Amino acid sequence: MLDIRWIRDNPEKLDEALRSRGAEAESARLIALDEARRTHIAKLQEAQTRRNSASKEIGAAMAANDPAKAEALKAEVAEIKSFIQTGEATERELSEKLNDSLARLPNIPLDDVPVGADENDNVEVRRGGEKPAFDFQPKEHFELGEALGGMDFETGAKISGSRFTVLRGQIARLERALGQFMLDLHTGEHGYTEVQPPLLVRDEAAYGTDKLPKFADDLFRTTDGRWLIPTAEVPLTYTVADDILAQDALPIRMTALTACFRSEAGSAGRDTRGYLRQHQFYKVELVSITDADSSLDEHERMTECAEKVLEKLGLHFRTMVLCTGDMGFGARKTYDIEVWLPGQNAYREISSCSVCGDFQSRRMNARYRPDSDRDTRFVHTLNGSGVALGRALIAVMENYQNADGTIRVPDALKPYMGGIDVIGE
Known part of the structure; x- marks a missing residue:
């Protein structure tokens, strides 16, 4: 399996290697899959960070005798938890799709391998x-x-x-x-x-x-x-x-x-x-x-x-x-x-x-x-x-x-x- 980080850094080398093996270019599709996965992971991390801070704010609101704010924060935390649960399943789906695509990619030929069709x-x-x-x-x-x-x-x-x-x-x-x-x-x-x-x-x-x-x-x-x-x-x-x-x-x-x-x-x-x-x-x-x-x-x-x-x-x-x-x-x-x-x-x-x-x-x-x-x-x-x-x-x-x-x-x-x-x- 190829390293997606190497693919991000060397998209043209990947496509050239694939074409030399009689396969179609794949770098754009793979990088797009990886970008979607990484963007989604970033949103999950932001949501987890906000959930933690909102949970602390609930305690502060209760201590300040501000039940309305506390209830609003509880509703926000519940919404974030729902997003995280759904988002974790989405992350698994995106990772599986990327990994399956990577698993179907052939290896990269060494530079001294002759280029040919058959x-x-x-x-x-x-x-x-x-x-x-x-x-x-x-x-x-x-x-x-x-x-x-x-x-x-x-x-x-x-x-x-x-x-x-x-x-x-x-x-x-x-x-x-x-x-x-x-x-x-x-x-x-x-x-x-x-x-x-x-x-x-x-x-x-x-x-x-x-x-x-x-x-x-x-x-x-x-x-x-x-x-x-x-x-x-x-x-x-x-x-x-x-x-x-x-x-x-x-x-x-x-x-x-x-x-x-x-x-x-x-x-x-x-x-x-x-x-x-x-x-x-x-x-x-x-x-x-x-x-x-x-x-x-x-x-x-x-x-x-x-x-x-x-x-x-x-x-x-x-x-x-x-x-x-x-x-x-x-x-x-x-x-x-x-x-x-x-x-x-x-x-x-x-x-x-x-x-x-x-x-x-x-x-x-x-x-x-x-x-x-x-x-x-x-x-x-x-x-x-x-x-x-x-x-x-x-x-x-x-x-x-x-x-x-x-x-x-x-x-x-x-x-x-x-x-x-x-x-x-």
């Missing part, structure tokens, strides 16, 4: 690994998975509907191996603490991590009002809500392997075949909580940690900085890592690493106390995929396939595969 304006910053060479036409993952009996889309649909899949046998084990490998890498080499968070969260957690109110249609909700997490970013980041952290406790780095749930609202017709876009999937998430001065360096570090997963798996990838029009709602800057899928002959996103500044922490009231300052400041939050298991599974299957439809196990995963070197032999 994914076509994203900018490549580097590549890693080499594309594999095949002396046969590589297949897509769902062709390989179905032939091996390891990907059962029909049974998944029978059980739960479209965009659900049953994995079996060595393919199921391969996905599990990917998750264990990633957790071991991030905790053993990258300094993240493994966390096993709840998969159901309250409104406050979804709101605090900017998923509500804007993305309610993208989430699944239970009958008791909780939300299934779309990513472990939500519970991991919310662990510091309402906290005041010591600066020397930062950065806090957390990782989790969890199921994730997304309704995929608005994605009808996209990636309907295969395992690429599911309602339920698994992902290793990376979350960092930092002070204000360290977040940009932490963003580069987090992205490198995600890239290291693909490097160790021997996968070719490219890292893109997203333009303003393609960036996520809560991000100030985002790197997408796109892995090469030879079956599709295309790059597909496998990780997204974002720095959010204090956008989420204002909503969560998560703060730290600088070593040299008595005042608190809002922490900065970052999140990234380290990486999505389903898409990593697809990438391994397509990049390590053999002409006979079997799949070689990458060296990094062999310790987790119980002696299996080739799937399907």
Whole structure:
């Protein structure tokens, strides 16, 4: 959430940022809402001050044996009390309207984020690994998975509907191996603490991590009002809500392997075949909580940690900085890592690493106390995929396939595969 005081001082910067993200200018409307709220609060304060002084004047009038004045003052106090009661409800309505408007505003891009309309304006910053060479036409993952009996889309649909899949046998084990490998890498080499968070969260957690109110249609909700997490970013980041952290406790780095749930609202017709876009999937998430001065360096570090997963798996990838029009709602800057899928002959996103500044922490009231300052400041939050298991599974299957439809196990995963070197032999 953006600070209304910053908006009052920087209306043109806000509107320029919103336009760069494909949104309409909002500063005039927001400032008018804030002005109405502040004017009303001033009137309430004046009324409260007058009520207090009039109450004292009643006593003075009674002492002076002036009952007429005392009755007039009592009538005035009663009128003021009625105004205050009504006015306090109006103040709540005005504050809620302003806060709701602020909650729907996207974050402000950093100055070095390229301005653009959509994914076509994203900018490549580097590549890693080499594309594999095949002396046969590589297949897509769902062709390989179905032939091996390891990907059962029909049974998944029978059980739960479209965009659900049953994995079996060595393919199921391969996905599990990917998750264990990633957790071991991030905790053993990258300094993240493994966390096993709840998969159901309250409104406050979804709101605090900017998923509500804007993305309610993208989430699944239970009958008791909780939300299934779309990513472990939500519970991991919310662990510091309402906290005041010591600066020397930062950065806090957390990782989790969890199921994730997304309704995929608005994605009808996209990636309907295969395992690429599911309602339920698994992902290793990376979350960092930092002070204000360290977040940009932490963003580069987090992205490198995600890239290291693909490097160790021997996968070719490219890292893109997203333009303003393609960036996520809560991000100030985002790197997408796109892995090469030879079956599709295309790059597909496998990780997204974002720095959010204090956008989420204002909503969560998560703060730290600088070593040299008595005042608190809002922490900065970052999140990234380290990486999505389903898409990593697809990438391994397509990049390590053999002409006979079997799949070689990458060296990094062999310790987790119980002696299996080739799937399907």
